[in-house]
Amino acid sequence: MSSVSVGEQRVQAPFGRRAATVRSVEHHGPYTALQVEDDGGPRPLAGQFYMLQTAAGWGGGEDGRPYLPRALSFARVGGEPGDLRLDFLLEAVGPGTSRLAECVAGEDLMIAGPFGNGFTLDATRWPVLVAGGIGLAPIVALDDEIRELDGVRSSALVGMRDAARLLAADAYELVHTAATEDGSAGHHGFVTDPLASELDAGAQSGREQSVYACGPPAMLEAVRALCAERSVPVQLAMESGMACGFGACYGCVVPTVDGYLRLCVDGPVLDGSRLETALVAGAGH
Numbered sequence: 001m002s003s004v005s006v007g008e009q010r011v012q013a014p015f016g017r018r019a020a021t022v023r024s025v026e027h028h029g030p031y032t033a034l035q036v037e038d039d040g041g042p043r044p045l046a047g048q049f050y051m052l053q054t055a056a057g058w059g060g061g062e063d064g065r066p067y068l069p070r071a072l073s074f075a076r077v078g079g080e081p082g083d084l085r086l087d088f089l090l091e092a093v094g095p096g097t098s099r100l101a102e103c104v105a106g107e108d109l110m111i112a113g114p115f116g117n118g119f120t121l122d123a124t125r126w127p128v129l130v131a132g133g134i135g136l137a138p139i140v141a142l143d144d145e146i147r148e149l150d151g152v153r154s155s156a157l158v159g160m161r162d163a164a165r166l167l168a169a170d171a172y173e174l175v176h177t178a179a180t181e182d183g184s185a186g187h188h189g190f191v192t193d194p195l196a197s198e199l200d201a202g203a204q205s206g207r208e209q210s211v212y213a214c215g216p217p218a219m220l221e222a223v224r225a226l227c228a229e230r231s232v233p234v235q236l237a238m239e240s241g242m243a244c245g246f247g248a249c250y251g252c253v254v255p256t257v258d259g260y261l262r263l264c265v266d267g268p269v270l271d272g273s274r275l276e277t278a279l280v281a282g283a284g285h
């Protein structure tokens, strides 16, 4: 396996917000996939994120007070800078994501990004990709990057609440081992069960592995702990509440062994060795 590093360099976002247009909308179970035309941004790295809002109707309450833009990881990138297509995968859990899920083709958005640090792939080790829930988005993006590399193969494990949510993994043609909490598809239980088996099988066969994960905080913490017990390197794409996305508001700080970090500029992907826990207060899902 060749030694290749993806994501070592941060891709810098252009200054300010820019207009972008929804090209298509698809629904995969309870998840919504927006494909967005971005003619003003650079090609992002898997794990980076954007701040999104609709150009119209972005606000609530009696006075229509505007919401803050919402952070979303991109799930897939196509085309070239000047004519990029970005896929976002979202679950409507509150006012911002509900408004985005109502978007129709041709609707205008305002976006900023790509922000943060993406995954850094150590292609000297077998990559094990782990997605939980809507954390699937950056894992699809990382799988796409890996598939573009010569001679690098990976395993992907996807955990969802139910089979309906797995439709999104199938829609993005992610070859994966599935786990569902209700047992409606794949392993009945948490995705960390097949992860433990995968890591133990790897250790027995002498295969060096590296884990890349995104999902809810409890899942990320279980993944971090499993990897720490086995001395397997792990990178976690984390979440915290984000107001600006570019380092100005300090709303996204998370505790690490090196002190507090702003997740939007020092993350959202953090090395597991920098964390005592991935259970960060204020994290979204």
Ligand SMILES: Cc1cc2nc3c(=O)[nH]c(=O)nc-3n(C[C@H](O)[C@H](O)[C@H](O)COP(=O)(O)OP(=O)(O)OC[C@H]3O[C@@H](n4cnc5c(N)ncnc54)[C@H](O)[C@@H]3O)c2cc1C
Pocket: 049, 070, 071, 072, 073, 074, 088, 089, 090, 091, 092, 093, 094, 095, 096, 097, 098, 134, 137, 138, 238, 239, 240, 241, 242, 268, 283, 284, 285
């Ligand atoms: C770097 C980064 C990348 C992200 N990528 C994605 C992504 O690709 N797709 C995506 O859908 N979201 C993603 N998020 C999460 C998203 O930005 C937040 O969930 C956002 O706050 C949603 O805004 P809202 O107005 O809809 O809900 P809010 O009003 O902000 O939240 C409403 C309530 O729902 C809770 N909540 C938030 N998310 C969930 C959830 N998934 N399930 C259950 N309860 C929840 C909140 O804690 C809050 O209590 C990302 C966040 C970060 C920081």
Ligand code: FES
Pocket: 241, 242, 243, 244, 245, 246, 247, 248, 249, 250, 251, 252, 253, 262, 263, 264, 265
């Ligand atoms: S979101 Fe404002 S500093 Fe990170």
